Amino acid sequence: MRLDDPNLKRVSPPKLSWVENLYLKQIVQGLIVTGKHMAGVAFFGTEITVQYPEMQHIPSANYRGVHRLNKDDQGRVRCVACMLCATACPAHCIDIVAGTAPDSWPDREKYPESFVIDELRCIYCGMCEEACPVEAIELTGLYDLTGLSREQMIFDKTKLLSVFDLTKDAEPMRYNKPPVGTPSTEVVSLHS
Amino acid sequence: MTFWAICLIVLKIGVVVGVSQGAVAYLILVERKVAAYAQDRIGPNRAGPFGLLQPLADGAKMILKEDVIPSYVDKPLYILAPAIAIIAAMIGFAVVPFGPVGATAPDFLDGSRIDFQIAPGIDIGILYVFAIGSLGVYGVVLAGWASNNKYSFLGGIRSSAQLISYEIPLGMSILGMVLLTGSLDLNSIINWQDSHVWGIVVQPIGFLLFLISGFAETNRLPFDLPESEQELVGGFHTEYSAMKFGMFFLGEYLHVITVSYLIVILFFGGWDIPFLLDQTQTGWFWAFMKASVMLGKVGMLVFFIMWVRWTLPRFRYDTLMELAWKSLIPLAIVNFIATAAIVQLVYS
Numbered sequence: 001m002r003l004d005d006p007n008l009k010r011v012s013p014p015k016l017s018w019v020e021n022l023y024l025k026q027i028v029q030g031l032i033v034t035g036k037h038m039a040g041v042a043f044f045g046t047e048i049t050v051q052y053p054e055m056q057h058i059p060s061a062n063y064r065g066v067h068r069l070n071k072d073d074q075g076r077v078r079c080v081a082c083m084l085c086a087t088a089c090p091a092h093c094i095d096i097v098a099g100t101a102p103d104s105w106p107d108r109e110k111y112p113e114s115f116v117i118d119e120l121r122c123i124y125c126g127m128c129e130e131a132c133p134v135e136a137i138e139l140t141g142l143y144d145l146t147g148l149s150r151e152q153m154i155f156d157k158t159k160l161l162s163v164f165d166l167t168k169d170a171e172p173m174r175y176n177k178p179p180v181g182t183p184s185t186e187v188v189s190l191h192s
Numbered sequence: 193m194t195f196w197a198i199c200l201i202v203l204k205i206g207v208v209v210g211v212s213q214g215a216v217a218y219l220i221l222v223e224r225k226v227a228a229y230a231q232d233r234i235g236p237n238r239a240g241p242f243g244l245l246q247p248l249a250d251g252a253k254m255i256l257k258e259d260v261i262p263s264y265v266d267k268p269l270y271i272l273a274p275a276i277a278i279i280a281a282m283i284g285f286a287v288v289p290f291g292p293v294g295a296t297a298p299d300f301l302d303g304s305r306i307d308f309q310i311a312p313g314i315d316i317g318i319l320y321v322f323a324i325g326s327l328g329v330y331g332v333v334l335a336g337w338a339s340n341n342k343y344s345f346l347g348g349i350r351s352s353a354q355l356i357s358y359e360i361p362l363g364m365s366i367l368g369m370v371l372l373t374g375s376l377d378l379n380s381i382i383n384w385q386d387s388h389v390w391g392i393v394v395q396p397i398g399f400l401l402f403l404i405s406g407f408a409e410t411n412r413l414p415f416d417l418p419e420s421e422q423e424l425v426g427g428f429h430t431e432y433s434a435m436k437f438g439m440f441f442l443g444e445y446l447h448v449i450t451v452s453y454l455i456v457i458l459f460f461g462g463w464d465i466p467f468l469l470d471q472t473q474t475g476w477f478w479a480f481m482k483a484s485v486m487l488g489k490v491g492m493l494v495f496f497i498m499w500v501r502w503t504l505p506r507f508r509y510d511t512l513m514e515l516a517w518k519s520l521i522p523l524a525i526v527n528f529i530a531t532a533a534i535v536q537l538v539y540s
Binding site: 027030031033034035037038040041042046047048049051 | 226228229230231232233234499500502503504
């Protein structure tokens with residue numbers, strides 16, 4: 001960009017009159033603004049604080065929290081062990097061991113014998129969710145993810161499926177319509 | 193002076209020091225609450241009901257923390273600086289009347305008067321407070337110097353320049369009141385306002401000047417350039433930890449209380465409420481009424497000072513100096529001359 005560019009729009013500070021230069025009116029206006037906020041919190045309960053352990057913050061519908069492995073209507077894991085999520089994962093936190101599907105599952109060739117996500121390595125980008133062709137892996141709205149050791153934070157298939165059990169009523173499948181009458185997100189504690 | 197009179201003064205000092213230190217502890221809680229409310233938060237509410245035990249927790253934390261003295265500091269001055277900050281803020285209270293003083297003060301058992309002032313009858317009260325107030329700058333300057341740290345040093349420099357500049361409008365803004373009341377004694381000023389009108393009515397410009405300079409003198413936002421967390425990483429107290437750091441805060445809040453008392457005494461009539469409280473009332477009941485009225489006014493002013501803190505952004509350094517030298521001081525001179533002329537014409 002050149003300084004003598006004719007398209008350049010030059011902005012100059014507004015000329016203030018003598019009274020405006022005193023800033024008294026602006027100071028009073030500012031005091032009124034903060035005063036309104038203080039009065040709002042003191043008398044009308046307009047504070048936005050969520051007192052965490054007692055109250056739970058409700059994240060927005062597109063919040064990306066703990067993963068879950070979805071089950072189909074027969075209670076089987078939906079995953080077909082195609083490895084697309086593990087390939088898409090920029091943090092390499094997904095480890096899948098594929099096995100031949102049982103004969104009683106005619107709709108697929110493979111299923112995950114083990115499906116492990118290291119929740120500490122995960123950057124919660126949601127690429128796995130986008131990559132999945134069968135909508136098997138999803139990120140839920142659970143955010144209070146804690147553990148006492150690194151091992152506790154490595155989620156295996158059982159744990160990931162149990163996250164689905166925890167959240168299946170609260171959260172809709174991402175790419176389906178939400179069930180009628182259920183709120184789009186609702187908080188379910190991992191620890192309960 | 194009798195033995196009992198000395199005992200009484202020691203007792204008064206004890207009460208004033210104890211109450212003001214406790215008040216400061218709770219002012220910090222109030223400050224945090226005001227900050228939170230202005231930002232739509234709740235603020236500290238876990239320690240005790242409504243967070244009322246928070247000052248105790250804070251104090252315990254300050255005392256129990258490791259007191260780090262960096263190896264590169266100028267040790268004697270480094271230790272002296274917070275002491276000066278807090279002592280200069282404390283001894284200013286010696287002449288502040290907390291309630292009725294003189295003829296209206298309540299009687300003690302043996303008939304002697306109990307003045308609500310540590311050193312009653314000092315006729316240069318204001319001068320004393322200003323002198324002590326400017327001593328407070330030594331705490332900041334020495335802390336900045338002794339820390340042997342660029343940022344602290346910059347904070348110290350800013351502080352000295354700022355406080356010296358704002359001493360002038362601070363001193364000149366009260367000259368109008370002094371001319372009108374004809375006294376430098378804080379108590380006579382209150383009595384004059386009781387029998388005439390409040391200072392803010394006759395000296396509105398003086399009040400505004402005193403308020404602005406008072407903010408600057410106490411290093412409160414929008415004039416907290418010596419601290420400026422964003423540019424100077426805390427300024428003069430960067431190298432201080434534990435209770436030494438806490439002492440600077442105690443000093444700052446004590447200054448806020450002193451300045452609030454001065455504003456109340458000079459411009460809001462001290463203990464005076466028109467038609468309710470006047471100089472003819474004596475005895476313990478009225479004495480306590482007057483002391484509480486004064487305390488209430490001071491509380492409101494302290495709240496206002498905090499309110500301003502969470503409203504206005506900090507000045508840039510050159511605009512700060514401009515405000516003092518180009519606006520406040522000429523205005524103070526004009527105000528002083530006008531008041532002097534009116535006093536001369538009306539009273540003579």
